[in-house]
Amino acid sequence: MRLRHITGSEDYVAQSEYVVHEPEKNKGQWQQFFGNGHPIHVEIGMGKGQFIEQMALTHPEINYIGIERYDTVMLKALKKREALMAEGAALQNLTFISIDARLLADVFEAGEIERVYLNFSDPWPKDRQANRRLTSPVFMKIYQQFLKQDGDLEFKTDNEGLFDYSLLSIPEAGWTLTAVTRDLHHDERMNQGNIMTEYEEKFSAKGNPIFKLIATPPVHEA
Structure with a gap:
């Protein structure tokens, strides 16, 4: 990208009081x-x-x-x-x-986070870039290190190729898909309370469907 x-x-970011500099x-x-x-x-x-x-x-x-x-x-x-x-x-x-x-597992303790949002992530479309995708098994294993056992991940995108990939890669990492839609803004249940990103406003204004899924992490072995 x-x-x-x-x-x-x-310098602006380094000096901002709204940024945690040694998380x-x-x-x-x-x-x-x-x-x-x-x-x-x-x-x-x-x-x-x-x-x-x-x-x-x-x-x-x-x-x-x-x-x-x-x-x-x-x-x-x-x-x-x-x-x-x-x-x-x-x-x-x-x-x-x-x-x-x-590096997020170095920043958050196990079970410290209740929900992860991934919104309009870079699709990294080439096959050799698959491990860079934020829904790849590589990243899903990182998230499960700090997500609560009853927590979840919400992913939105306008990229159908990335969405299709994610429908396979997320279960491959041991996660469970609990909700899926290929047209968020016309899905009454999943669109309830939806807050749009800048990209979402732009793409939906062009008539592009927005894809969304929700997934829960693997159950930890006792």
């Missing part, structure tokens, strides 16, 4: 970080932040962590958050981490 570099984005120090202590016992949801690859910021506003009873590895993209999420807070929004239940998703 090629991104247009924004000069100063690294591994909070492993096993994220509820203490937020100062409450609320459940924690994470979005991996949050992009410009619209989804997770609106989720945090809508659900103050849940703590949210937005994860984005690219500072150029993180900068846009920070700017959006700062604009919301300037308008009086309360977002104490939201923080950001700049990190590669491969």
Whole structure:
């Protein structure tokens, strides 16, 4: 994925009070970080932040962590958050981490996270890139290291090829698919309470169907 570099984005992210700069120090202590016992949801690859910021506003009873590895993209999420807070929004239940998703088991303790969101992830379409896909068995095994046993993963995309791949790769990693739709916005049950990402608004405005699945992790052996 090629991104247009924004000069100063690294410094901006490094100096932001809304980014946890040494997240591994909070492993096993994220509820203490937020100062409450609320459940924690994470979005991996949050992009410009619209989804997770609106989720945090809508659900103050849940703590949210937005994860984005690219500072150029993180900068846009920070700017959006700062604009919301300037308008009086309360977002104490939201923080950001700049990190590669491969390292998340170093940041979260077993059972510490209740839900993972993957929204419009890079499809990495070439066969040799399959292990880079965030729904590959490689990544699914990482998520199950920190997801609660009764937690779940929600995945949305407009890319049918990636969705079809995910319908195979997620069960291959031992997970259970609990809900699937190939037209989210016309699925009354699964679309209830849906908050759209920037990409989702763009693609659905063109008439593209949005695909979604929900999956639960393997049962741990006693």
